[in-house]
Amino acid sequence: METLETIKKRESIRGYENKEIEKEKLDIILEMSNKAPNAGPFQITVIQDRDILKELNDITKNFMLNSGNEFFEKRASTPGYEPLYGAPCLIIFSAPEEGFGQINCACSATTMILAATDLNLGTCYVVSPIIALSADNDITSKLNISDGFTPVCGVLVGYPNGEGFPVERPQIDNINYI
Numbered sequence: 001m002e003t004l005e006t007i008k009k010r011e012s013i014r015g016y017e018n019k020e021i022e023k024e025k026l027d028i029i030l031e032m033s034n035k036a037p038n039a040g041p042f043q044i045t046v047i048q049d050r051d052i053l054k055e056l057n058d059i060t061k062n063f064m065l066n067s068g069n070e071f072f073e074k075r076a077s078t079p080g081y082e083p084l085y086g087a088p089c090l091i092i093f094s095a096p097e098e099g100f101g102q103i104n105c106a107c108s109a110t111t112m113i114l115a116a117t118d119l120n121l122g123t124c125y126v127v128s129p130i131i132a133l134s135a136d137n138d139i140t141s142k143l144n145i146s147d148g149f150t151p152v153c154g155v156l157v158g159y160p161n162g163e164g165f166p167v168e169r170p171q172i173d174n175i176n177y178i
């Protein structure tokens, strides 16, 4: 039952306290992320360096503002919007492009998110910094991602500050019974 409560409780958090995650909690969510269903290699990069987080935030915002994509440009121009939402930790999942890399990363990220929710940490699944990264070799080289691995998705982790950037959850109606 507790698991169902955790799944219900999870929501994307878009505003974080200026507070590091305790090492014990970080270790647990990393351990749990490797309990996910898996069909091949992937790599997890934990970024807590504030300067790199700021650089990633700014590169992402700049990329969104100049992307030519209406959704990105509108969101990035909204006053107060910062794509990393002040999170003290960004975890990047990377995998080889061939095989099931994207699926492996998504399984692991989701499992990590649920573990973090259970520990009362806030999370947000993010792809915008990953898209921005792929267009910027300088920052990618600072992340020590193994040769042959490409960033697939990211998870922001931290304590919610209760003032998150507002985004409405989409309504989903997608179940067919045959």
Ligand SMILES: Cc1cc2nc3c(=O)[nH]c(=O)nc-3n(C[C@H](O)[C@H](O)[C@H](O)COP(=O)(O)O)c2cc1C
Binding pocket: 010, 011, 012, 013, 014, 124, 125, 126, 127, 128, 129, 167, 168, 169, 170
């Ligand atoms: C593939 C994927 C990419 C996402 N990228 C972003 C992102 O870059 N920034 C963001 O704020 N949220 C991002 N989200 C979070 C979704 O906006 C969010 O999960 C959705 O609105 C449902 O809301 P909830 O997570 O609060 O239930 C992403 C989610 C997925 C699955």
